[in-house]
Amino acid sequence: MIHTPFKTRDEVPAQSTGGQDVEAVIEVYPEYVRGLEDLDGFSHLLVVFHLHLSEGFGLKVVPLDETVERGVFATRSPRRPNGVGVSVVALERIEGDKLHIRGVDMVDGTPLLDIKPYIPHLYPGPDEVRIGWLEGKADRLRGKEPGGRLGA
Amino acid sequence: MIHTPFKTRDEVPAQSTGGQDVEAVIEVYPEYVRGLEDLDGFSHLLVVFHLHLSEGFGLKVVPLDETVERGVFATRSPRRPNGVGVSVVALERIEGDKLHIRGVDMVDGTPLLDIKPYIPHLYPGPDEVRIGWLEGKADRLRGKEPGGRLGA
Numbered sequence: 001m002i003h004t005p006f007k008t009r010d011e012v013p014a015q016s017t018g019g020q021d022v023e024a025v026i027e028v029y030p031e032y033v034r035g036l037e038d039l040d041g042f043s044h045l046l047v048v049f050h051l052h053l054s055e056g057f058g059l060k061v062v063p064l065d066e067t068v069e070r071g072v073f074a075t076r077s078p079r080r081p082n083g084v085g086v087s088v089v090a091l092e093r094i095e096g097d098k099l100h101i102r103g104v105d106m107v108d109g110t111p112l113l114d115i116k117p118y119i120p121h122l123y124p125g126p127d128e129v130r131i132g133w134l135e136g137k138a139d140r141l142r143g144k145e146p147g148g149r150l151g152a
Numbered sequence: 153m154i155h156t157p158f159k160t161r162d163e164v165p166a167q168s169t170g171g172q173d174v175e176a177v178i179e180v181y182p183e184y185v186r187g188l189e190d191l192d193g194f195s196h197l198l199v200v201f202h203l204h205l206s207e208g209f210g211l212k213v214v215p216l217d218e219t220v221e222r223g224v225f226a227t228r229s230p231r232r233p234n235g236v237g238v239s240v241v242a243l244e245r246i247e248g249d250k251l252h253i254r255g256v257d258m259v260d261g262t263p264l265l266d267i268k269p270y271i272p273h274l275y276p277g278p279d280e281v282r283i284g285w286l287e288g289k290a291d292r293l294r295g296k297e298p299g300g301r302l303g304a
Contacts, residue, residue: 032233035211037223041284044276048200048236059187071189073267081184082265084200086238088275114234115225119286120278123240124196129272132193 002026002049002110009053012105023092026099026112033097036115040094044118045101050111051083070133085110088118154178154201154262161205164257175244178251178264185249188267192246196270197253202263203235222285237262240270 004024006012026047028036039045060069061077072080085106092100099115156176158164178199180188191197212221213229224232237258244252251267 032211032225035224035233036226037212038226038285039223041282041287042226043280043282046238048234048238059184060189071191072187073184074188074190074194074269076268076271080266081187082200084236084266086198086200086268114232114236116228116238117226117284117286118276118281119228119283120276120281121283123275124270124272125277126272128195129270130193130195131271131273132269133190134269134271135193 002106004108006107024104042117045091046116046118048114049085051078051085054078054083057081154258156260158259176256194269198268198270199239200266201237203230203237206230206235209233
């Protein structure tokens with residue numbers, strides 16, 4: 001489970017850099033703690049979680065801070081057929097069954113599905129890709145928290 | 153479902169750059185096609201899928217091409233408690249219910265869970281992160297396919 005300061009979805013920061021320094025704690029079941037070994041060497045994690053507050057889905061959705069409807073798979077909206085969220089967060093430290101992380105926008109109590117090491121070499125950089133309807137909005141994205149105002 | 157040339161896990165390319173040019177097709181159910189609108193402007197996708205051939209899990213696993221056991225959450229091994237894989241792939245074109253992609257290492261018939269636009273601005277670059285036990289192996293990682301020889 002992911003414990004964050006955001007008790008409701010409305011509290012998730014609206015500003016693009018709002019969640020970047022927000023601290024949170026991932027708590028894993030004690031029987032999985034051994035699987036966390038070697039993870040403390042990584043500064044960032046890929047966190048996979050259930051968008052548990054999202055009810056139903058839309059094929060066309062209006063992303064946050066936007067006015068135009070987009071195909072849901074071209075957005076990070078939580079209103080998707082399979083409610084799986086993926087975010088990169090900074091790992092501060094691990095204490096037993098608790099991972100102290102930073103840079104979140106999940107609602108408090110979000111169920112954790114998986115943790116993976118974040119390996120940047122597997123991800124192309126901004127100069128190597130096209131980002132469709134988000135083109136020209138890159139300034140808004142730069143410096144923002146992972147998984148931020150664009151949805152989950 | 154994800155259709156790839158790899159009929160078994162043993163066929164998934166062993167060399168670090170083996171899968172980079174491998175073409176594959178994602179097929180979505182017809183009722184979800186409308187949700188693909190606006191996606192064609194993106195050059196890369198974040199694909200979330202089920203590691204359906206993985207039976208059971210280990211808390212300590214030996215990553216591919218490695219000899220030392222690591223905590224499973226510090227690896228991309230498919231032998232994890234929740235068998236969810238995440239990979240970045242290149243999007244070539246969309247034709248109806250089919251997305252032609254490139255750069256895969258999934259086994260043929262892998263069930264698709266979600267498609268998201270890949271937005272590189274949300275992911276820190278190699279100079280901004282530490283990668284633990286993978287430090288010093290970055291040369292092996294650079295230029296390799298997403299989701300490649302390190303597991304899923």
